[in-house]
Amino acid sequence: MAVMQIVGYKNSGKTTxxxxxxxxxxxxxxxxxxxxHDVHGFEVDREHTDTFRHRQSGAIATAITSPWRTAIIEEQETRLADLIQHFDHYDMTIIEGFKKESYPKIVMIRNKEDLALLQDLTEIRAVVVRQEAEECLNHEGMVAALADSSLPCYKADEAEEIAKLIVLSILSQEN
Incomplete structure (x- = not known):
């Protein structure tokens, strides 16, 4: 299964x-x-939809499907490994968050405090530095420290290069 995590603290640019x-x-x-991964809780059903009403009435799991889309909502946490297994028929699964899991990951850096992630996490394949963090990191000599590591370091706007890295990483996972 081809998996890549994109991790970082809140507002580090993961979703973008x-x-x-x-x-x-x-x-x-x-x-x-x-x-x-959302540690704060979330709602995907909108009030007054049928599935929302089903859940409000006590259903512990609901599903809705159409010729174009399927959504399943369960009132329980699902293990990451089970979610990945559910998507095993796709070419790749990208995981946003779940920092402590041991899948290959790209770490988003937005300020010098985020550099601690590089010491705390495993399976890091690359580092991505947000543009607004570059000047701060340059000023404090952190970019040089990143360059001295064996990790590839990208700017957040280098999505094409990051995509190439992910594809190469996935090909090596399959072999």
């Missing part, structure tokens, strides 16, 4: 990068699934 990568992979005719 993933959306750019999805456009690139779609143009390459790759079928990509995305799993997002």
């Amino acid at each position: 990068l993933i959306c750019k990568l999805l456009e690139i992979f779609s143009a390459m005719n790759l079928r990509v699934a995305v799993i997002k």
Whole structure:
């Protein structure tokens, strides 16, 4: 199963990068699934929809499907490994978040405090530095420190290069 995590702290640019990568992979005719981690809770049903009413009335799982889309909502946490297994028939799964999991990952850096992630996490394949962080990191000598590491380092606007890295990483996972 081809999996790549995009991790970083809140507002580090994970979703923006993933959306750019999805456009690139779609143009390459790759079928990509995305799993997002949300520690704050979320709602996908809107009030007054049938599935919302079903859940409000006590259903512990609901599903809705059409010829174009399917959504399943369960009132329980699902293990990441189970979600990945559910998407195993796609070309690739991108995971947004789940920092502590041990899948190959790209780490988003937005300020010098985020550099601690490089010490705390495993399976790091690359680092992506947001544009607004570059000046701060340059000023503090952090970009040089990143360059001295063996990790590839990209700017957030280098989505094409990051996509190439992911494709190469996925090919090596399959072999």
